[in-house]
Amino acid sequence: VDTSEVQRAVTQLPDVTAATVLCYKPGQIQQTLLAFYTSSNRDEQPQHQKLLEETLSTRLSHYMLPKLLRLECLPLLVNGKVDRQMLLADYETNRKEHQSEIVIEGVADTGERQVAEDVLGVVQETLLAEGGGESLTRITLDDNFFLMGGNSLNVVLAVVSIRDIGYKIGLTDFVEAKNLRGVVEKVHKAASDSQSSSATKGSSVCSKSCIIEDSTYTCHILEPDMQNAVVGLLSTCFSTKSDMELATGATADDFFPILNSIYNDLVLQRLSFVVKDSTSGKIVAAALNFDLHAEPPFDYFYPLTWTFDFLEEVESKVRHKLPKNVGEVIHSFMMGTGIEMSTQQNIQLIELMEERNISLAKERKYKAIFTTNTSDATRYVCDDLLNYTTLSETAICSYTHPDGVKPFASIPDTIMAACTVVYV
Incomplete structure (x- = not known):
């Protein structure tokens, strides 16, 4: 930004x-x-x-x-x-001093009331700890998490924290809830009957039917006639949202030749897919995958030379830890959503695509999925909800290209490139 x-x-x-x-x-x-x-x-x-x-x-x-x-x-x-330092220091002080009142009304059942206290307590701690919530004086069951300062990152932390205290709730279930009362009702229902199908919504991986029959979005294997829409969506997404591309000044036009050159190979491998809006049929997200040991060849040019050379450097150091043969590892190469998507929609789409990756790997008898995450939101979904294992972490700003340039020097040293894998 x-x-x-x-x-x-x-x-x-x-x-x-x-x-x-x-x-x-x-x-x-x-x-x-x-x-x-x-x-x-x-x-x-x-x-x-x-x-x-x-x-x-x-x-x-x-x-x-x-x-x-x-x-x-x-x-x-x-x-x-x-x-500026005084402004940020005062903001930090005021944020830490804030403590909102938790108000629970309209809950008679003792068990559900305990769930409500626990869930609202998690929400309060999450919003305050993650830079939001200091303007709240009270939190009620009728509040909406995102209208209180929730975003694509701390919603994942909230879900993980709720799970950490023993409850079951899926990320999509949390995001789709109209308000915190809806979240509490879903958590309480799962806790009341751990044997019911509703209790499985907190599991790490949704079933195939959970994904394909989603009432809002549907997944479709990549086809030739989707090329313009997919290339346009991903080029715009990465050039406007990715820290690495923002640091180097890469534009959507820089991505076009790369994505167009590998598109037919991706179609043939049948490992990539798009997500469509169920009502309009519009493509709103896309995931490009290929076999790790059958990578489509492609050329790239500055400024994307810096990005792809960096990714090759960090990934080459961990590939020896992965299965060695064709047909064993899917490389999750690019995943993006439409720039017009809201925070809630982005979260739903990220989780949907990550889960679809896993179900696709199982269908095709692959052993693992490998990816390098440079987005905190995607990484938290993978690591905390889908049980990915981190193989390496590299501060992006530390990279020096063979041409002597440090293209990502402006990126904060807290932003990492994490090579991760999940065995399916």
Whole structure:
């Protein structure tokens, strides 16, 4: 995200007199985009800030929307510039001091009430620990996780934390719930009858029917007539969302020749697939896979030379740990969603595609799936929910290319490339 673009949009909001946009803990799972602003509206009420948020949502993509924080004035350094460190330090202090009240109403059953207390406690801890929740004064069963500050990263942590205390809940079940009451009802139902089919929703891998019969999305093996849609979707996704491509300035046009050159080979291998919206039939996500030991040949050019040479370097160091023959390991090469997808939709699609990868590997009698994750959201789905094993971790910013350039030096050292495998 270009913070200067976000800052311009905030500054242009009604009554805003000055604004500074900063990233809290960049590169970490709790990173949050913050917009500190001053206003000429001295009687500004919560409703006015809500109006500002709604206006901003019409001017920026959902993944660029910041948390709006109104101040009486912006702190300045002696040279007249905004004191960014003070803003972040004050935000950190206020965040830690916050503690919201948990309110549980409309639950008579003792067992379900205990579930509600546990689930809402997890939500409170997750939002506060991961950079959100400091503006909440109370958490109720009628609250929606995402409207309280939840995002594609901390929703995974919330689900993992709920599982860690002994309950069963699937990531998609959590995301699809209208509010926390819906989450509690699903968790309680699973806990009440561990032998029922509903209890299996917390398992690591969904069945094939769970995926194919999804009421919102359907998976389809890659076909020749999907080429333009798939290449366009993935090129746009990676050039606008990937830290590595943002650091090097790679554009969608840079991806076109690579993806077009390997497309026919991917179709022939029958290991790649798309996800379509069940209602419109539109392709909203795609996963490109190939046999690790039958990789389609392709050429790449700058600036993507840096990306693919880096991936080859980290992956070559762990390939000896994997099965050696054709037909044994699927390489999950590229996975992306449409840029118009919301946070909830992205989470659903990521989990759906990762689960479909596993079911596809089983159908084709493969032993394992290998992938390199550079996205925290995807990695947490793989590691914490689908039991992938990490083979290596490399700080992306540390890479020096043979040409002497450090192309990813601007990426925070907390962002890792993790080579992972799951045996199916």
